[in-house]
Amino acid sequence: MLDTTRIKTNYISLSIMASHALSRLLYSYEDLWGKVVDGFLQLNASAADWFMKADDDTFLIYPNLLNLLAHLDPSEALYLGLPLIYRPEGGEEITYMSGGAGYVLSSTALTRLQAAHAPAHCRYPGHTQYEDVNMGYCMAALGVRAADTRDGLGRPRFLPYPPWRLLQSEPHPDFAWLVHFSKYKFRFGPESLSDLVVTFHEIRDPVDFYFIQYLVNDLRLLSPGASSPFTLSQIPSR
Structure with missing residues (x-):
């Protein structure tokens, strides 16, 4: 199943395609490439500026x-994500973006993908x-550039693991x-985590999703003097 979510701002339109794990009777891991490409082929390349593929975790x-x-x-023609290097024995190195961390195609890149009638002309032989x-x-093969999306300190924004596993x-x-496999030197520890992270992968426990959601979107950080002094009258009566 492929779910597509569209987000529009005053400046950007973004389409997000989420790949959900189905029953083994319906598809296997070996079928994932065809499934993902089929999803991209069904999209309208003129409907958004950017198109993202992400996993359900x-x-x-x-x-x-x-x-x-x-x-x-x-x-x-741009391709964004966590850049990795695939080094086949006796073959040419390929830069690719981690599927789990999610990757983004520009509308121009998607147009080229659709024009190539993938996956027939876009398979890596034998893999x-x-x-x-x-x-x-x-x-x-389509001349789409793998962009460098690291922050100003060289830290990746698309991450293949939860933050607590990278600290x-x-x-x-x-x-x-x-x-x-990382194209750029991958560092670990608190200072290695960008403050502009875009994705974390392998967030599989729903509680962990809610936990990150709370820290990222719900927790209020107030600067000194930004709020009125607390008074007992603010405590709701029972």
């Missing part, structure tokens, strides 16, 4: 994404089970793949 911080997109031109690698190969300065052995 990806937490998206809309304001930070819109802030990033506000500085980019959707008329350029069709990797949806994000296939998309990276496809974007390169330890010494990376967990499970993260060896990230260190190896």
Whole structure:
């Protein structure tokens, strides 16, 4: 199932396509590439400036994404996300964006993808089970630029794990793949997390979703003197 959400501001229109895990009877991981591309092919490239693919366990911080997109031109063929490098044995290296962390195509990039009648002409030979690698190969073949979306301090904005798993300065052995495949040196620890993060991946417990939602959107941070003094009259009576 593919759900599409559209967001419009005074400056940007964004379409978000969420990929939901279906029953094993309906599709397998090996079918994900065809499923995602089919979703992109069904979209109207003129309906929005930007088109994002995200998983159902990806937490998206809309304001930070819109802030990033506000500085980019959707008329350029652009491909945004967490850049990784796929190094096939005896083959050419491919830059691709992490599928779990989510990636964004400009309307021009989507137009090229649709014109290529993908996935027939956009598969990485012999590795069709990797949806994000296939998309990276496809974007390169279509002349779409993999943009550098790091913040001013070189920290990634699209992250493949929850924040609490990236805060330890010494990376967990499970993260060896990230260190190896990251296009830019991936750092861990509190100072490595950008204050302009766009996505966190693997937020699978609903409580964790609500927790991040509370910290990002609901918690009020008041500067000194910004609010009136607290009085007992503010306490509701029972």
